[in-house]
Every structure is written in structure tokens, then in C-alpha cells.
Amino acid sequence: MIAELVDAGHRSRIFELTARLLAGEEISRPQALALFDLENSADIFDLMAGANRIREHFKGNQIHLCSIVNAKAGACSENCSFCAQSSFYQTGSPKYGFVDPEPVRDAAEEAHRNGVTAVGLVAAWRGLNEGPMLDEVCDRIRELADGGKTRPDASLGIIKSQRVADRLKEAGLECYGHNLESSKRFFPSHCTTHTYEERLQTIHHLKKAGIKICSGGIIGMGETREDRCDLAFALKEIGANVVPINILNPIKGTPFENVPPLPPLEILKTIACFRFILPRREIMIAGGRTVNLRDMQSMVFTAGASALMVGNYLTTLNQSVEKDLQMLKDLGLDPRWDHGFDRQ
Numbered sequence: 424m425i426a427e428l429v430d431a432g433h434r435s436r437i438f439e440l441t442a443r444l445l446a447g448e449e450i451s452r453p454q455a456l457a458l459f460d461l462e463n464s465a466d467i468f469d470l471m472a473g474a475n476r477i478r479e480h481f482k483g484n485q486i487h488l489c490s491i492v493n494a495k496a497g498a499c500s501e502n503c504s505f506c507a508q509s510s511f512y513q514t515g516s517p518k519y520g521f522v523d524p525e526p527v528r529d530a531a532e533e534a535h536r537n538g539v540t541a542v543g544l545v546a547a548w549r550g551l552n553e554g555p556m557l558d559e560v561c562d563r564i565r566e567l568a569d570g571g572k573t574r575p576d577a578s579l580g581i582i583k584s585q586r587v588a589d590r591l592k593e594a595g596l597e598c599y600g601h602n603l604e605s606s607k608r609f610f611p612s613h614c615t616t617h618t619y620e621e622r623l624q625t626i627h628h629l630k631k632a633g634i635k636i637c638s639g640g641i642i643g644m645g646e647t648r649e650d651r652c653d654l655a656f657a658l659k660e661i662g663a664n665v666v667p668i669n670i671l672n673p674i675k676g677t678p679f680e681n682v683p684p685l686p687p688l689e690i691l692k693t694i695a696c697f698r699f700i701l702p703r704r705e706i707m708i709a710g711g712r713t714v715n716l717r718d719m720q721s722m723v724f725t726a727g728a729s730a731l732m733v734g735n736y737l738t739t740l741n742q743s744v745e746k747d748l749q750m751l752k753d754l755g756l757d758p759r760w761d762h763g764f765d766r767q
């Protein structure tokens with residue numbers, strides 16, 4: 424009887440918070456932490472129902488699709504414990520230098536055929552400085568922008584000078600991917616070759632250059648629920664336009680290869696909590712969804728996600744774009760071919 428009353432309390436609190444968010448209010452950190460701590464599956468489904476309403480209210484029924492091209496793979500100087508591309512670990516992941524124009528053009532064509540309008544160039548390296556490599560990167564961005572078929576995005580690591588960010592903007596870059604990855608507190612548990620502050624500084628330069636920010640993180644690395652909550656609030660504070668949520672896919676050879684997977688309901692609950700904290704933002708489900716959520720992948724939208732990374736990820740395979748498009752159709756959702764920045 425007491426347990427039922429407690430559950431009823433959770434239920435009415437979730438509905439009340441949902442109504443407040445729909446009316447334009449914001450959720451506080453203690454309120455959010457209480458949502459992250461929900462354990463009972465019925466409560467989690469109530470939470471997801473609220474997140475679904477909030478998504479529908481602020482984002483409609485359109486799901487933004489995004490695709491990435493690995494523009495420089497492997498041999499990265501950084502030691503991110505989840506990453507197959509770090510030179511610190513033996514993972515058997517491919518290694519190649521910055522790509523020629525051809526493969527980028529092919530990827531843009533393929534994305535266009537699939538109806539995806541944004542293609543992100545992703546490079547596995549510490550970051551980008553002024554010099555010949557920046558010139559080459561700008562050329563690739565300009566080619567994509569001039570091709571007119573896909574909008575160029577990029578994720579090129581740490582940027583230390585305003586001039587670099589300005590050059591990227593001048594080349595036609597609209598959005599830059601740079602995850603905070605985790606909470607400030609947990610960050611040194613998965614990376615010690617660069618700092619959380621360097622990541623914040625990079626985002627500062629990009630925003631000043633007028634570039635939109637795609638920034639999220641990875642869950643399932645051994646962080647606490649409080650860490651996930653703090654990550655979401657940090658992303659709110661930096662004004663991330665798109666928030667990718669990756670779920671750890673433990674790669675053999677990395678320090679995280681034996682980290683136990685998060686249960687699917689914990690993942691869905693986390694997505695729902697992010698929607699409560701970031702009601703108007705584009706919340707995108709990125710790497711790790713197929714392996715971690717299996718048959719429950721389609722529920723990411725009823726948990727509040729409004730965007731999906733499609734095609735193959737940097738080092739792991741994803742389900743086909745056709746299957747993803749069918750999944751959206753079956754859910755009564757429409758694919759959307761741009762970032763929907765105007766919806767924020």
C-alpha cells in the first residue's frame with residue numbers, strides 16, 4: 424500500500440513537471456536528479472510519456488537525420504578510454520590520413536541519395552591549428568558547401584585560437600561537433616591528455632565565430648546518474664544546439680572493453696531526463712544504440728529524442744538507413760532534412 428502511494432507520488436510529480444515544462448518553465452537540478460533516480464519501470468514509462476509530450480510540443484513529429492564521414496582515422500594522440508582510434512590502444516581500427524576530395528564527395532552523394540542533408544567531417548586527432556592542414560580542411564568544407572547537396576558540418580577536435588574558428592566559418596561551416604563527453608567531475612576518468620576546460624574553450628571560440636554547436640556525451644562509461652545530470656546541465660549552459668547522446672559500445676583493446684552495459688531502461692530514462700532538462704534542444708541518438716538497445720531502439724523517440732545519427736558510425740556498424748527510415752515511418756514520425764535550428 425505504501426509502495427503504491429510512493430509510486431502515485433512519482434506519477435503525479437512527473438505529470439506536474441511535464442505540465443510546467445510544456446508551459447515554458449524550467450526544471451531545477453534537484454528535480455532532475457530525482458528523475459534520474461527513478462527505479463521502477465512503471466515510473467520510467469511515465470517519465471518517457473512526459474518526455475514524448477515535451478518532444479512533440481517543442482519539436483513536432485519530425486526527426487532530424489545526420490550522417491558522418493571519418494575524414495582522418497586512427498593514430499590519435501589522445502587517450503580517451505572509450506575510443507578505438509586512440510594510439511594508446513591496440514584495437515585494429517583503420518588508420519589513414521586526412522581524406523582526399525573524392526571520398527568526401529562520394530559520402531555527400533550517398534547521404535543525398537538517402538535524403539540526409541548534413542554530413543559531418545570527423546577527424547581523429549587532438550585538434551586543429553593554423554597551417555596547411557587547416558587550409559586542406561577548409562578546402563573540403565568549401566567543396567561540400569559549394570556542391571550544394573549537403574551542408575558541411577565538422578568535428579575536428581580542440582581549437583585553441585579564434586582565428587581557426589573564424590576560418591572554418593568563412594569556409595562555410597555551419598555546425599561543429601565537440602562533445603563535453605561527461606561531467607567535469609568524471610572527465611579525468613576517461614581522458615588525461617586534454618582537459619574539460621580545453622573543450623569548453625573550443626566551444627567558446629566556435630560560438631564567437633557564429634558556428635552552431637553540436638555537443639553531448641557518452642553514457643555507460645561507469646559514471647554516476649549525478650554525472651549524467653551534470654552533463655545535461657553543462658550542455659544547457661553552453662547552449663548546445665544539438666545534443667548527441669552516445670551509449671558506450673565497449674571496444675576490445677580499450678580500457679573500457681569490460682565495462683558492463685547499461686540496461687536499456689536506464690538508457691531510455693537518461694534520454695527522457697535530458698529531454699526534461701533540454702526541452703527545446705535537438706537531442707540526437709548517436710553511437711551505441713544498436714548494440715545497447717537492440718529491439719528497443721525505436722523507443723528512443725518516445726523517450727524524447729528528436730534526432731538520429733544514421734549510416735555507419737566512426738568505428739562500428741549501425742543498422743541500414745533504409746531500416747531507420749522504416750522505423751520512423753512505423754512510428755508516425757517524419758524524417759527532417761536539416762538541423763531544425765529554427766525550432767529552438
Ligand code: SF4
Binds near residue numbers: 500502508509510549
Ligand atoms: S575521442 Fe577523439 S580525441 Fe579522443 S582518442 Fe578518440 S579520436 Fe582522439
